[in-house]
Amino acid sequence: MVHRSWQVIDEGYIKFHSQLHQTPPPSEWVVEEVNTWRDRMYALGYIGAYEGGIGYGNISVKSDLLNEFIVTGSGTGTIPLLFPDHFTRVSSYSIDENSVVCEGRIDASSESMTHAAVYACAPDARAVIHIHSRKHWDALLNRIPTTSKSAAYGTPEMAREIKRLFDETDFREIRVMAMAGHEEGILSYGTSLEDAGRRLLEVLEGEYP
Ligand SMILES: [Zn+2]
Incomplete structure (x- = not known):
């Protein structure tokens, strides 16, 4: 087992301290489930990569028991189809x-x-x-629950x-929100991945609010 820790620095801001432990990747059925929804998001351009290769968008699934x-x-936004090695297990976290x-x-x-906070x-x-999504972010900002403009990507704020x-x-109730301080950023959650995905598409398609 290899233990590493480092500071992730992006745009001059120290985002978080992460420790990476080398253990087996998640089970194939979890990967399959995530890929089903990720494929849809990828096809719609909601997950992908900007010109220059910077990936955007991500999906997480929480254990029922743990x-x-x-x-x-x-950086997996650049990859069309994910395999187990493209996932990371977050086993503990501290917002403080x-x-x-x-x-x-x-x-x-x-x-x-951000996922951990949800x-x-x-x-x-x-x-x-x-x-x-530029289009949906412009349309939904401050119309659905929206985080402050001063709260940047991946920060404790x-x-x-x-x-x-x-x-x-x-x-x-809405389960979808926009991030004013993270351009184009929208996030949804659900009691299952299916629930989070459906809810997101409903709101994007204007069924709510
Ligand atoms: Zn983002």
Whole structure:
């Protein structure tokens, strides 16, 4: 087992401290389930890569029994079809310490902290989908629960903003939110991946609110 820890630095901001433990990848059925929804999001351009190869969008699924989740790894937006090695298991996290512990062969997306915050606030949450869409972001910003413009991508501020949305808005009912401080960023969660995916598409297609 190899233990590594480092600081993830992006755009001059230290996002989080992550520890990567090398352990077996997630089971194939979990990967298959995620790929079913990821394929749809990828086909719609909601998960993918910008010109220049910067990937965007990610999906996580939480264990029923354990307080851990698997999330598509950092930079996988450029990859059309994911295999087990493209996932990372986040086995523990601390929003206050800005840290996550990951197990897998690939680094967790720096948005893992954002996913962790949703799971921490909503005990019934079993899946989180984060997508990018300029069109829908423009349309939904401040019309659905929206995190503050000052809360950037993958930061503890974003995690705290998610808690605020649960406390002060109807995010728990709508289950879809926009990120004012993360351009094009939209996130949904559900009691299953199917639930998170359907909910997201409903809101994007204008059925709600
Ligand atoms: Zn994003």
